[in-house]
Amino acid sequence: MNNTKIESIVGRYNGDATRLMDILIDIQDEMGCIPDDSIQQLSRILDISKVDIEQTLTFYHFLSKTPRGKFTIYLNNSAVANMFGRKEVAQAFEDAAGCKFGEVTSDGLIGLFNTSCIGMNDQEPAAIINNAVFTRLTPFRAKEIIRDLRKGKSIPELFVAGYGDGNNSSDLIHAVVNNHIMKKGAVLAENYELGISTHRAMEMSPEAVIEEVKKSNIRGRGGAGFPTGLKWEFCRKSPGEKHFVFCNADEGEPGTFKDRVILTEKPDMIFEGMTIGAYAIGAEEGILYLRYEYKYLQDFLEKHLEDLRQKNLLGKNILGNPDFNFDIRIQFGAGAYVCGEESALLESAEGKRGEPRDRPPFPVEKGYLQQPTIVNNVETFCSVVKVIQNGGDWYRTLGTKESSGTKLLSVSGDCRFPGVYEVEWGFSVNDILDMVGTDKDQVQAVQVGGPSGSCIAPNEFSRILCFTDLATGGSLIIIGKHRNLLRDIALNFTDFFIEESCGSCTPCRALTPILRNKLVKIIEGKGVMSDLRDLENWSKIMKTNRCGLGQTAVNPILSSLKNFRDLYTSKIQQDVAYDQGFRMDEAVAEACQATYRGFNY
Amino acid sequence: MNQIIKIEIDGQVCMGQKGQYLVDVARENGIYIPTLCNIIGMKPRGACRLCTVRVNGKLMTSCTTPISNGMQVETKSEELDNLRNGIIELMFAEGNHFCPACEKSGNCELQALAYRFRISVPRFPFQFPQRDIEAGHPLLIKDHNRCILCKRCIRAIKDESGKSIFAFTKRGPKVGISIDTTLSAKMDKTLAQKAVEICPVGAILPRAQAFRSPIGTRKYDKTPIGEEESSKKDPVAL
Numbered sequence: 131m132n133n134t135k136i137e138s139i140v141g142r143y144n145g146d147a148t149r150l151m152d153i154l155i156d157i158q159d160e161m162g163c164i165p166d167d168s169i170q171q172l173s174r175i176l177d178i179s180k181v182d183i184e185q186t187l188t189f190y191h192f193l194s195k196t197p198r199g200k201f202t203i204y205l206n207n208s209a210v211a212n213m214f215g216r217k218e219v220a221q222a223f224e225d226a227a228g229c230k231f232g233e234v235t236s237d238g239l240i241g242l243f244n245t246s247c248i249g250m251n252d253q254e255p256a257a258i259i260n261n262a263v264f265t266r267l268t269p270f271r272a273k274e275i276i277r278d279l280r281k282g283k284s285i286p287e288l289f290v291a292g293y294g295d296g297n298n299s300s301d302l303i304h305a306v307v308n309n310h311i312m313k314k315g316a317v318l319a320e321n322y323e324l325g326i327s328t329h330r331a332m333e334m335s336p337e338a339v340i341e342e343v344k345k346s347n348i349r350g351r352g353g354a355g356f357p358t359g360l361k362w363e364f365c366r367k368s369p370g371e372k373h374f375v376f377c378n379a380d381e382g383e384p385g386t387f388k389d390r391v392i393l394t395e396k397p398d399m400i401f402e403g404m405t406i407g408a409y410a411i412g413a414e415e416g417i418l419y420l421r422y423e424y425k426y427l428q429d430f431l432e433k434h435l436e437d438l439r440q441k442n443l444l445g446k447n448i449l450g451n452p453d454f455n456f457d458i459r460i461q462f463g464a465g466a467y468v469c470g471e472e473s474a475l476l477e478s479a480e481g482k483r484g485e486p487r488d489r490p491p492f493p494v495e496k497g498y499l500q501q502p503t504i505v506n507n508v509e510t511f512c513s514v515v516k517v518i519q520n521g522g523d524w525y526r527t528l529g530t531k532e533s534s535g536t537k538l539l540s541v542s543g544d545c546r547f548p549g550v551y552e553v554e555w556g557f558s559v560n561d562i563l564d565m566v567g568t569d570k571d572q573v574q575a576v577q578v579g580g581p582s583g584s585c586i587a588p589n590e591f592s593r594i595l596c597f598t599d600l601a602t603g604g605s606l607i608i609i610g611k612h613r614n615l616l617r618d619i620a621l622n623f624t625d626f627f628i629e630e631s632c633g634s635c636t637p638c639r640a641l642t643p644i645l646r647n648k649l650v651k652i653i654e655g656k657g658v659m660s661d662l663r664d665l666e667n668w669s670k671i672m673k674t675n676r677c678g679l680g681q682t683a684v685n686p687i688l689s690s691l692k693n694f695r696d697l698y699t700s701k702i703q704q705d706v707a708y709d710q711g712f713r714m715d716e717a718v719a720e721a722c723q724a725t726y727r728g729f730n731y
Numbered sequence: 732m733n734q735i736i737k738i739e740i741d742g743q744v745c746m747g748q749k750g751q752y753l754v755d756v757a758r759e760n761g762i763y764i765p766t767l768c769n770i771i772g773m774k775p776r777g778a779c780r781l782c783t784v785r786v787n788g789k790l791m792t793s794c795t796t797p798i799s800n801g802m803q804v805e806t807k808s809e810e811l812d813n814l815r816n817g818i819i820e821l822m823f824a825e826g827n828h829f830c831p832a833c834e835k836s837g838n839c840e841l842q843a844l845a846y847r848f849r850i851s852v853p854r855f856p857f858q859f860p861q862r863d864i865e866a867g868h869p870l871l872i873k874d875h876n877r878c879i880l881c882k883r884c885i886r887a888i889k890d891e892s893g894k895s896i897f898a899f900t901k902r903g904p905k906v907g908i909s910i911d912t913t914l915s916a917k918m919d920k921t922l923a924q925k926a927v928e929i930c931p932v933g934a935i936l937p938r939a940q941a942f943r944s945p946i947g948t949r950k951y952d953k954t955p956i957g958e959e960e961s962s963k964k965d966p967v968a969l
């Protein structure tokens with residue numbers, strides 16, 4: 131690896147070690163991997179130890195020390211991808227490429243890798259190939275892609291059926307992704323006019339802006355539901371040299387894709403919301419933390435930022451206000467669900483492993499670079515734009531008394547019209563099932579809020595989507611009766627959490643795999659009654675984990691055990707009190723075959 | 732300047748200074764809260780989760796929680812004992828801990844905790860992970876089988892310019908400790924000895940010496956872990 135190349139990449143970030151993520155991503159993008167000698171050079175140039183570079187590098191799914199192929203195929207392995215034929219697609223990729231998942235072909239042309247949900251649940255199976263998204267894959271298409279790559283075609287030449295709807299077809303995106311906007315509300319409505327809210331905000335004092343946001347009663351749309359106005363107020367009042375605004379566009383919860391649609395259709399609205407936030411808390415720098423899976427939106431988003439600077443809606447003296455300077459940059463992640471947790475996100479943006487921080491202090495006190503920081507979800511910022519435009523009182527007329535406003539739902543799974551539905555808070559699950567086209571008697575379960583949420587049975591379909599009943603970050607996965615709930619959902623989600631744990635807390639790291647193995651034991655028909663008790667009792671320890679990932683990592687098991695207990699008990703060996711789950715004959719079967727000897731107890 | 736704050740731990744009124752961490756206040760008031768990843772006097776990291784207690788009803792790690800006026804803390808209950816023992820048992824199940832063959836035996840904090848809390852066998856199946864022993868270093872042996880990933884070495888051992896010598900690699904169940912080959916080659920005896928001492932278990936051992944203290948004179952041979960901190964001796968542990 132040549133020295134000057136690494137030096138020029140580091141130079142882009144002024145030799146700043148807190149920009150290690152950008153540096154590593156650039157090296158990976160430009161050289162295909164980050165080998166030992168470039169780590170050595172980075173360590174010298176940045177004056178940090180090699181292990182500090184490696185601990186960041188090895189944390190992220192998309193960064194690699196070894197080559198991943200000239201064309202790297204990341205095939206989503208989330209539950210919904212599997213529901214729609216991922217297995218056959220994966221097989222076709224393997225057959226056509228001549229290597230297994232996790233490997234690179236011997237000529238170095240193609241690498242096959244699994245990846246966690248890429249935010250395309252309404253058009254699965256989907257894969258990312260060299261930052262371009264391929265949706266609705268079939269075995270035929272998989273073989274065709276490999277054949278075309280072997281023929282020397284470039285990525286754009288692989289698209290055979292044009293591009294997706296809305297801005298997906300615009301020159302700067304050109305993606306075969308579809309928005310599938312099925313219902314519009316306050317955020318997605320056509321009547322958004324850029325700049326009105328910023329104007330209005332700047333006619334108010336920062337404190338008055340915060341008051342208006344508080345009046346609207348809006349709570350965070352990223353899942354945790356913290357009151358936005360209160361967060362901003364805390365941050366404004368926290369002393370610090372600088373304040374920062376972060377927009378959380380990590381969207382990693384499997385089954386969630388509504389932020390991707392907002393990013394595609396309403397990027398200005400997000401940036402305007404961040405600007406209003408900056409004005410309110412007194413910040414000059416904003417960062418959009420964008421998951422690497424959405425890298426295909428980069429040029430498009432950069433262009434919008436540039437246009438906003440041209441319009442004086444970003445940059446120095448915004449709208450002529452001599453005291454207000456604010457600009458936004460995009461920070462990419464590199465494949466880690468836990469980086470959606472706000473403090474892990476900040477660690478990542480500082481160039482480190484995405485390990486959640488201990489709290490207190492909270493980000494509003496000590497956030498990015500230890501300065502007061504607000505972190506809000508994409509949808510939260512957009513909703514604030516509407517709040518400022520039409521007033522907090524207006525916003526409260528939407529939704530329910532405790533849960534004001536609208537919510538974008540990402541609906542996927544077994545329904546006729548998957549996509550994004552912006553609804554007011556207060557609909558029941560039943561209403562949603564009607565809305566999205568399902569035969570209700572064919573629905574076995576609905577996974578509300580993604581793997582970390584809950585898996586509910588028909589007897590709970592009358593529950594209401596709102597903060598006081600069924601709170602959700604917006605993912606709804608509909609699971610038909612023909613699905614194997616334990617294997618295809620509970621196990622898949624548990625594997626997801628194991629893959630995505632940062633590994634810092636003992637129970638999250640060590641106990642989740644143990645519980646997973648018990649689930650497998652039960653699925654394989656080797657379980658006994660005490661296994662169910664163990665699952666329930668042992669999982670209590672997960673409550674001691676530091677962050678929401680570890681605290682909810684057993685939800686797929688616990689909530690299916692609670693709501694679908696029959697599925698478990700039907701698999702339990704009723705007349706057996708103890709079973710270690712180990713089968714000697716199976717364990718030595720291969721050896722027996724190889725040696726032509728039978729197995730005797 | 733220093734503001735004195737009153738809190739209640741298990742019904743006992745305790746005093747501490749504003750900004751102090753709960754675990755330290757407890758210790759200074761003669762109440763032992765078991766810890767593993769904590770290093771007295773250093774910024775905490777809340778990695779092992781062992782010091783979890785209930786603070787005003789919420790589960791919190793006492794090493795990372797600063798005290799606040801009137802805080803109500805519960806450190807002992809059937810529930811908390813169960814969680815604590817569970818975490819210790821997980822550490823045994825997660826790694827490969829063959830105490831009789833380990834030279835840290837008797838001086839090992841993990842083993843001492845198991846004795847103190849009367850753990851004979853973990854409730855969880857042993858995972859028997861495949862892990863390496865790194866013996867390439869002139870002064871140290873790193874036995875990954877026994878590493879409980881507490882990060883004490885990462886936080887406490889730095890070179891003279893403050894650079895990390897130890898760090899995590901990977902994530903989730905695959906995490907491990909890696910050692911910077913360049914920087915660790917420059918470690919002197921004092922720093923290497925410090926690394927050995929900072930490790931609560933037998934995962935960092937000195938080379939060219941072993942089993943230095945005979946049985947009977949080892950750290951936890953006569954007094955259980957935490958005794959020096961408990962003013963009221965815990966009859967269960969004696």
Ligand SMILES: Cc1cc2nc3c(=O)[nH]c(=O)nc-3n(C[C@H](O)[C@H](O)[C@H](O)COP(=O)(O)O)c2cc1C
Binds near residue numbers: 349358378
């Ligand atoms: C494991 C984990 C993953 C998360 N992922 C996201 C995410 O992808 N996007 C998001 O907005 N919030 C995510 N959150 C919630 C954030 O920590 C935080 O609460 C949120 O960004 C705050 O913004 P809001 O108040 O506008 O919702 C996640 C939390 C956890 C524990």
Ligand code: SF4
Binds near residue numbers: 638
């Ligand atoms: S709970 Fe899991 S993901 Fe969260 S900090 Fe702990 S180990 Fe990391």
Ligand code: SF4
Binds near residue numbers: 883884929
């Ligand atoms: S080597 Fe020792 S000090 Fe370092 S993380 Fe492992 S157990 Fe902790």
